[in-house]
Amino acid sequence: MHSYEDIMNQFVWNNKYILSEGKSLYHAFLHNTCGISKVGDLVSKDNIFLGSEKVLNAKLTPSQYFLLMGVVSAIPNEWRSTIKGKSVHVDPHPFIEDSFQVPIRGEMFDLSSVSSKTLYREFRSRKEIPPTAQAKFKEEYLSLSIDWKEIYSAVNVTLDTKLRVFQYRLLNRIIFTNDKRFKFKLVDLPSCTFCKTNEESLEHLLFFCKITEFFWKIILLHATQM
Numbered sequence: 001m002h003s004y005e006d007i008m009n010q011f012v013w014n015n016k017y018i019l020s021e022g023k024s025l026y027h028a029f030l031h032n033t034c035g036i037s038k039v040g041d042l043v044s045k046d047n048i049f050l051g052s053e054k055v056l057n058a059k060l061t062p063s064q065y066f067l068l069m070g071v072v073s074a075i076p077n078e079w080r081s082t083i084k085g086k087s088v089h090v091d092p093h094p095f096i097e098d099s100f101q102v103p104i105r106g107e108m109f110d111l112s113s114v115s116s117k118t119l120y121r122e123f124r125s126r127k128e129i130p131p132t133a134q135a136k137f138k139e140e141y142l143s144l145s146i147d148w149k150e151i152y153s154a155v156n157v158t159l160d161t162k163l164r165v166f167q168y169r170l171l172n173r174i175i176f177t178n179d180k181r182f183k184f185k186l187v188d189l190p191s192c193t194f195c196k197t198n199e200e201s202l203e204h205l206l207f208f209c210k211i212t213e214f215f216w217k218i219i220l221l222h223a224t225q226m
């Protein structure tokens with residue numbers, strides 16, 4: 001039987017009594033950065049778990065906070081009862097009472113006021129990596145300001161699968177124009193299929209080729225007459 005003082009002085013990490021699925025715990029971040037080493041570091045002055053200054057000042061991300069909740073739940077029930085028994089009032093929801101702030105688009109919000117959808121979007125946006133082709137387009141057209149959101153949503157313009165695939169391949173620069181095919185030795189010359197004078201790059205094929213230009217003019221003419 002451990003006394004209250006005894007429990008509060010127990011080390012959290014690599015403790016043979018504090019086990020999760022039969023294993024003792026160690027989280028370097030919580031130990032080194034947040035300075036959590038003893039059970040007492042997790043408990044507030046009025047014996048509320050995760051209400052201590054160290055925890056509140058740690059500015060944890062939700063996933064780090066959940067990790068810490070896991071640590072608390074690994075503390076033996078008997079110890080937790082001893083700690084809670086010391087508290088003046090019995091709080092049935094120690095985790096909910098202390099508000100937890102999460103950053104959403106650079107501003108802090110109370111976790112309880114944030115919808116799961118917003119939270120999901122926030123975390124997803126942190127993981128999002130722009131396609132490599134996007135960097136390539138930016139590099140080639142430095143002066144153009146491009147609204148990528150608008151461009152990627154352009155896939156909804158058509159229901160035609162072939163056109164959608166073409167749009168996708170165009171945005172990711174995976175259209176095999178003659179300049180690429182020439183590099184792979186699939187054609188004898190890198191020249192344009194239509195005009196035969198210039199090298200067939202993506203840009204040449206879709207914009208700068210004389211034949212393409214003529215094609216767009218006809219399309220525009222038809223479109224404006226509709």
Ligand SMILES: [Zn+2]
Nearest residue numbers: 192194195209
């Ligand atoms: Zn051409």
